[in-house]
Amino acid sequence: MDYNAMELMICLAARALEDGSTVVVGTGAPCAAAMLAQKTHAPNLMILFEAGGVGPILPTMPISVGDSRTFHKAIMASSMPDVMEACQRGMIDYCFLGGAQIDKYGNINSTVIGDFHKPKVRFPGSGGANDLASLCWRTMVITPHDPRRFVEKVDFITTPGYLTGKGAREAAGLPPGTGPYKIITNLCVMGFDDETKRMMVESIHPGVSQEDVVKNTGFELLWAKKVATSEPPTEEELRILREEVDPMRYIIGRQAA
Amino acid sequence: MAETLEAGLGVEDIGTGKLFMDPDPDKAREFFRGKSRALTDKVMSVKEAVSRFVQDGDYVAIGGFGTNRIPTAVLHEILRQGKKNLGLSGHTATHDFQIMAAGGVINRVDVAYVVGLEARGLSKAARRLFEEARIEVCEWTNAALAWRYKAAAMGIPFMPARIMFGTDTARYSAAKVIACPFTGKKLLALPALYPDVAIIHVHRADKYGNAQIDGISVSDLDVARAAKKVILTTERIVSEDVIRGDPTRTAIPYFCVDAVCEVRYGSYPGNMPYEYFSDEDHLKEWLAVDSNPETLEPFLEKYIYGTKDFQEYLELCGGEHRMEELRRLEFLEDGLGAS
Numbered sequence: 001m002d003y004n005a006m007e008l009m010i011c012l013a014a015r016a017l018e019d020g021s022t023v024v025v026g027t028g029a030p031c032a033a034a035m036l037a038q039k040t041h042a043p044n045l046m047i048l049f050e051a052g053g054v055g056p057i058l059p060t061m062p063i064s065v066g067d068s069r070t071f072h073k074a075i076m077a078s079s080m081p082d083v084m085e086a087c088q089r090g091m092i093d094y095c096f097l098g099g100a101q102i103d104k105y106g107n108i109n110s111t112v113i114g115d116f117h118k119p120k121v122r123f124p125g126s127g128g129a130n131d132l133a134s135l136c137w138r139t140m141v142i143t144p145h146d147p148r149r150f151v152e153k154v155d156f157i158t159t160p161g162y163l164t165g166k167g168a169r170e171a172a173g174l175p176p177g178t179g180p181y182k183i184i185t186n187l188c189v190m191g192f193d194d195e196t197k198r199m200m201v202e203s204i205h206p207g208v209s210q211e212d213v214v215k216n217t218g219f220e221l222l223w224a225k226k227v228a229t230s231e232p233p234t235e236e237e238l239r240i241l242r243e244e245v246d247p248m249r250y251i252i253g254r255q256a257a
Numbered sequence: 258m259a260e261t262l263e264a265g266l267g268v269e270d271i272g273t274g275k276l277f278m279d280p281d282p283d284k285a286r287e288f289f290r291g292k293s294r295a296l297t298d299k300v301m302s303v304k305e306a307v308s309r310f311v312q313d314g315d316y317v318a319i320g321g322f323g324t325n326r327i328p329t330a331v332l333h334e335i336l337r338q339g340k341k342n343l344g345l346s347g348h349t350a351t352h353d354f355q356i357m358a359a360g361g362v363i364n365r366v367d368v369a370y371v372v373g374l375e376a377r378g379l380s381k382a383a384r385r386l387f388e389e390a391r392i393e394v395c396e397w398t399n400a401a402l403a404w405r406y407k408a409a410a411m412g413i414p415f416m417p418a419r420i421m422f423g424t425d426t427a428r429y430s431a432a433k434v435i436a437c438p439f440t441g442k443k444l445l446a447l448p449a450l451y452p453d454v455a456i457i458h459v460h461r462a463d464k465y466g467n468a469q470i471d472g473i474s475v476s477d478l479d480v481a482r483a484a485k486k487v488i489l490t491t492e493r494i495v496s497e498d499v500i501r502g503d504p505t506r507t508a509i510p511y512f513c514v515d516a517v518c519e520v521r522y523g524s525y526p527g528n529m530p531y532e533y534f535s536d537e538d539h540l541k542e543w544l545a546v547d548s549n550p551e552t553l554e555p556f557l558e559k560y561i562y563g564t565k566d567f568q569e570y571l572e573l574c575g576g577e578h579r580m581e582e583l584r585r586l587e588f589l590e591d592g593l594g595a596s
Contacts, residue, residue: 027376050399051322051349052473059589063537064375066322066349066475068530068587077472077530080322081407081479084400088419107424111396112387116429122387123379126426127349127370131400134420157424172423173434173443 003233005186005256007241008205009142010036011233013096013184016140020044021093024083024132027062028251029142030096035245040237048092050128052078061250084128087135090175095132096140101154104199104219105168106141106161106180106192108133109154116156129159134174138181144256145185151218162197186256187213189230193222203228268446269434274395276431277344277365278316280414280448288451288485292512298464299517300494303567306516307334310486311454316344316365318406318450318484320457320477323351324374324527324535326470328458328490330520330567336360337562346452347371348402348476352527352540358383359547359557365393367450369402377540382547396429397421397447403476405450409483417444455484458523459509460532462491466514467500467507472530474508481509490520492532522571522580534586539574 006029013033017023019042025031026049034047035058046055051066055075062069071077086092099108100123110129114120133139139161143149161180163169170176183190183199187208193200200222201213206229213221233241246252301309311317321327332353335343344365347354351374357363359382372383386392397405400420408416417435421427422445433446457477462468468489470477481487489509494517500507522529526536526543546556564570571580585591 051325051475063377063535064322064324064351064528066325066473067528067535068325068472071473071530077474079474079478080399080476081403084403088400111426116425117394118390119388122372122384124370124373125347125368125396126398128399130398130424130426131420134422158426160423163423168423173419173445174422175419 023094095136108159111156111158145187147218203230272430274431315453318346318452318455327527328456355380406479408449410479415446452484454486465511468509470508490523533583
């Protein structure tokens with residue numbers, strides 16, 4: 001069955017979400033992944049939005065993480081501090097982030113390219129990303145895979161990954177047991193090596209070679225002992241994604257890279 | 258005393274950013290001591306509210322969430338009145354930041370999220386402010402600013418939190434690291450943020466400023482309590498009986514509020530929950546024209562400087578007919594194609 005890279009990324013992200021867990025999502029692919037998970041293996045997945053939407057039944061893709069859709073038929077129309085405090089208490093299992101640059105420890109830049117005081121490019125900044133990555137148990141990233149994004153050193157650490165390696169988060173003062181979990185790209189799925197906390201390729205998508213991944217990564221990757229081939233979307237997943245989650249093709253109609 | 262505390266807590270100065278606002282709770286108490294508690298009629302025009310309560314140099318906090326429940330009419334009026342050197346709390350400031358940047362009215366910003374309009378793209382006019390180094394910047398996060406408001410609302414000088422550690426976001430903030438006196442754990446101390454003026458759009462308020470918000474409140478309960486002056490715009494002014502008939506729903510009490518302005522469709526082109534959806538076409542036009550000063554200037558002239566009030570702007574944007582379309586989108590009356 002034909003599918004595009006965006007559809008595959010959304011399916012892979014959806015499968016990583018456990019039933020009965022909680023996830024803070026943004027707009028776009030993460031939101032589609034959470035909706036797909038709810039409609040497949042994780043009907044009891046609870047979705048939150050950082051502006052205050054808690055447990056909505058999403059009628060369509062939100063445009064903003066604070067728009068009306070984010071609390072449509074929700075359990076609660078709450079507030080930013082309430083959602084962030086739930087994260088800080090340890091109640092939120094997953095969050096999804098993106099960014100302009102990411103390094104081998106999963107540190108993310110969404111602030112500036114170039115000098116901070118006179119940047120070449122100014123991006124929005126942390127928003128809630130630093131908060132969510134500091135406080136949620138598992139941070140997930142869905143991102144296009146290219147050497148401009150996957151860099152040896154990010155220009156600015158907006159959001160903490162594993163910082164400089166094992167134990168660095170805890171030493172810096174972040175809550176123990178948190179950190180990046182899966183990095184899902186248009187080429188592969190990566191996790192993090194237990195010993196070094198460096199990014200490690202776990203599966204490569206069908207039709208993608210190891211060389212493709214290396215060529216598109218600006219740092220040295222670790223490879224799992226047995227690198228799998230990513231499981232393509234099932235017919236059922238694609239049907240739900242196309243007919244129920246994103247019928248207007250706002251997300252799945254986009255280029256993945 | 259301060260030294261003993263500092264020594265005891267082991268303060269670490271990690272932030273190199275500038276603290277724009279004084280977190281001293283006693284100075285704030287002195288201000289609030291002098292603030293009127295009178296139950297008086299505060300209804301006025303947007304023009305009068307901006308002229309009386311927004312001074313050049315003031316530090317401004319904006320309610321809502323960027324393109325959702327934003328006080329657009331007041332922001333336009335700030336531009337029309339040519340206010341200068343304002344500070345801004347960039348707590349997910351998207352279209353609101355875009356307006357302030359386009360008008361050149363701000364010279365310093367606490368950044369959590371600015372420049373972008375979420376998935377819609379980046380505002381070039383807003384980017385230029387940073388890339389040409391025309392604005393003073395201090396970095397924070399959404400939770401950091403939310404909790405800075407909360408500390409101010411509580412009347413305490415800082416809020417401890419467990420975010421930002423190990424990052425450049427912290428390095429370019431004005432936060433400090435302290436040790437918890439009970440557990441010894443590292444905590445980030447976020448200084449209380451008492452804005453000079455908060456501008457918040459609500460669903461309904463009475464003439465005294467008792468206000469109700471439908472849907473998510475974002476950080477506005479704390480923003481309204483933290484700010485020294487509060488300008489409310491409201492979709493509707495209601496009688497005091499409406500407030501007293503259901504006091505559970507009062508989000509902001511009158512004694513926080515200085516001005517009440519009735520502005521129907523006041524969040525346009527933003528979304529107002531249970532009222533109207535965002536006008537994505539108009540927001541796209543904004544992003545297109547603000548890429549270049551040559552196209553931005555006539556656009557601002559047409560929609561803001563050349564209009565006498567927000568009503569004229571709404572008329573230029575399609576008036577009641579367009580608002581009715583946005584109401585239909587909000588209530589998903591034409592299916593799910595809501596964009």
